[in-house]
Amino acid sequence: MAPQLDTYFKTVDELADQFIDRLRKAVAIPSVSADPDLRPKVVEMGLFLEKELLALGATVEKRYPGEQPGFPGLQLPPIILSRYGSDPKKRTILVYGHYDVQPALKEDGWATDPWVLTVDEKDRMYGRGSTDDKGPVLGWLNAIEAHQKAGIDFPVNLLMCFEGMEEYGSEGLDDLIIAEAKKYFKDADAVCISDNYWLGTEKPCLTYGLRGCSYYSVEVTGPGQDLHSGVYGGTVVEPMTDLVNLLGTLVDNKGKILIEGLSDLVAPLTEEEQSLYGDIAFTMDDLYESLGSKTTIHEKKEEALMARWRYPSLSIHGIEGAFSAPGAKTVIPAKVTAKFSIRTVPNMQPDEVDALVFKHIHKAWEKLNTKNKVKPELMHAGKWWVASPKHWNFSAATKAVQSVFGVTPDFTREGGSIPVTLTFEQATGKNVLLLPMGSSTDAAHSINEKLDKRNYIEGTKLLGSYLHHVAEEPQV
Amino acid sequence: MAPQLDTYFKTVDELADQFIDRLRKAVAIPSVSADPDLRPKVVEMGLFLEKELLALGATVEKRYPGEQPGFPGLQLPPIILSRYGSDPKKRTILVYGHYDVQPALKEDGWATDPWVLTVDEKDRMYGRGSTDDKGPVLGWLNAIEAHQKAGIDFPVNLLMCFEGMEEYGSEGLDDLIIAEAKKYFKDADAVCISDNYWLGTEKPCLTYGLRGCSYYSVEVTGPGQDLHSGVYGGTVVEPMTDLVNLLGTLVDNKGKILIEGLSDLVAPLTEEEQSLYGDIAFTMDDLYESLGSKTTIHEKKEEALMARWRYPSLSIHGIEGAFSAPGAKTVIPAKVTAKFSIRTVPNMQPDEVDALVFKHIHKAWEKLNTKNKVKPELMHAGKWWVASPKHWNFSAATKAVQSVFGVTPDFTREGGSIPVTLTFEQATGKNVLLLPMGSSTDAAHSINEKLDKRNYIEGTKLLGSYLHHVAEEPQV
């Protein structure tokens, strides 16, 4: 029996202004996790959530992970664990979100004060954290409140995990998830994370896959110190010469990774999978718009989506230690360290990728026949993640999208990584669903971050609807 | 008749502590021309020189070149023009030096405060500007003072030109030299510049040639803004991929410039010239020591010297716009600008070099077959310079070295450029001599810059002795 959601939806609409006020209060707290000076504001934001949750009748436990590594005396903000309902006859859903935000300065080019939620004539709500991730986090609270105000029984037990260090590497979170998997989180039947975005602006999507990321540095050293190119140019084997030649062996400008054996690790494309890409609500024009150019490798949407979601890519990010400022400096840098990363996909095992990368570098280095020294290193690796989109967690979300938006969502993967996804899956052993609230134009991490009022309010309906469908989906 | 210099030399020795005090006062003024905040200190240093010169009985004219281009409201420091003596029966020597210095921060790794002249147990005098170029500039003042204290007639008329922007491109200087060539500088019979270094640490040298420098940027653009490599890696043609491939076509790690036609511009090596390199007091060990490594292109001293002095070289300095900080950032930079430069030698005409460079870049770019755009630009060009070492200016200096150090100096060229050298030569039409005071281990532009007490005090003797020999050399 399909759940009766009309009253819930109507109540959300009635409470819309209050919900926007709630977001306004949250945006006003500059909870920038990357800035130690703003750490008290991150903590304040955690306490704001606690207060709101307690007021809604949820229980809350604040977990302090301790000092921030590398910052003696700087305490990490609390991870807010919360439970709403504990009826053993109901399913239990564990949701995750983060209450910290990216840095933002008006002078970076914001049209409005980033810490004042500003709604324009098209109902776009501008403010740092509006879409990433305060809007989605508050969506869960709004859903609880709307049920209470509407007098509707909450359909599931809700476990919440809201952290305050996501934008700075989720310090302390993995340990907590692993430690609590069989304790605080032990009842969880499935996990839902709302911290990504629709592929476009109109059609909701459910996300069931993420690429991983293996990030490398490769250091080239020669002289004992930086040298003047006038005095030493022509006499010394320059590390930069070797490094640019080495980097030239990694990938071509058609996106083909030139590391021997790497493509053999990639899961073959089945005809069934190939057939899925044509239907996705996405066009090359969407891609051109988000790139700000037509400099794409592929001309066809299907190829572009596959390149983003299911094939690896290699990007050279830059070089540390060389001259990188404006102007002209005649230096021969003595030690230069390039950074590059590979986005990984099924079935690439991170350690296999490392081995191929190191082998390639050493082989290419030998060909250079140089007196300089090379030192490649893995800086960090996060594995790709793919969930089963046939799980009841996904079918509940599909029905929820249909009930709120009247369309069947696209099933998407993402090119980027959200490492906590894999941690939740591995620690709890449960299905994880990524259920985005915001749209592709929200500019998370950029200036003028926004969340459309429609996405926030219909998104609140979506989260509640999802929980109702979760309660009714048969086990498969 | 050889000049009688014993009394002068003795007086310099007696005044050594005072001369060191003079240098201590100068080093204490952080006259960093690159830092607008320190501009008042640069001016203060100019006024310090004026005061010292006036006290010695010289006349001084301060010339203010006006606002610094690109820095509205920021005045350039004065160029100090000074004259000591105006006897029409004497030769007139024009000397040049600079009173500004490179930036220096204790935390860059200095063993001592860079702004406090610190003399160690081996009589090495550490401090920013000690050798570049405050020591040599004060050497001229010391020479005047020692003559006065010794009661010896000053052998020449001395014209001095001390600027305060050398380490930031000598803003405003060229115009002044050209304007004053037939005015303030009109009596000059020859020019002497003390702003370079001995080839080693023991044997003085006279320098008669410099390489030029043509400095290029090459900008590669594609997307409208920086992109996240997770989201866009594999879908966009990355500017960094194209740039590293382009840079790989410029030069190999044996120092061979791969730009077609460039080596045809280089003056052929004659047997006579080739025979000169063997006698130079320089060993591969000297080179290894100054490099801090054995990562040289050549194994033989003659080859290394020729590579530094008489062959062109190409250095890649770095990339602007890419990720250059420590740590890991998953950015696809949208606009990256590499900087590289070519050290030029006779008979490479700068505009011919430019044409070959641009042609090469466009040809290599076509081969890359990319959707990105490339824009190479000449940032600045300074031509090479070669003087006649048979001029009386050089023979006077040769005899001065013999009288102070008891050896015949090496005649050297340098790999780096001192653009003002060519300007003085072209504007005055007179012979220019580079007469270094410091040694190869002085670490100008690096941390722990120093000037050995011996180089400063014997160098002061050398400058005075040079002027006496100048007065006696026959015209040739």
Ligand SMILES: [Zn+2]
């Ligand atoms: Zn987020």
Ligand SMILES: [Zn+2]
């Ligand atoms: Zn974020």
Ligand SMILES: [Zn+2]
């Ligand atoms: Zn200098």
Ligand SMILES: [Zn+2]
């Ligand atoms: Zn200098």
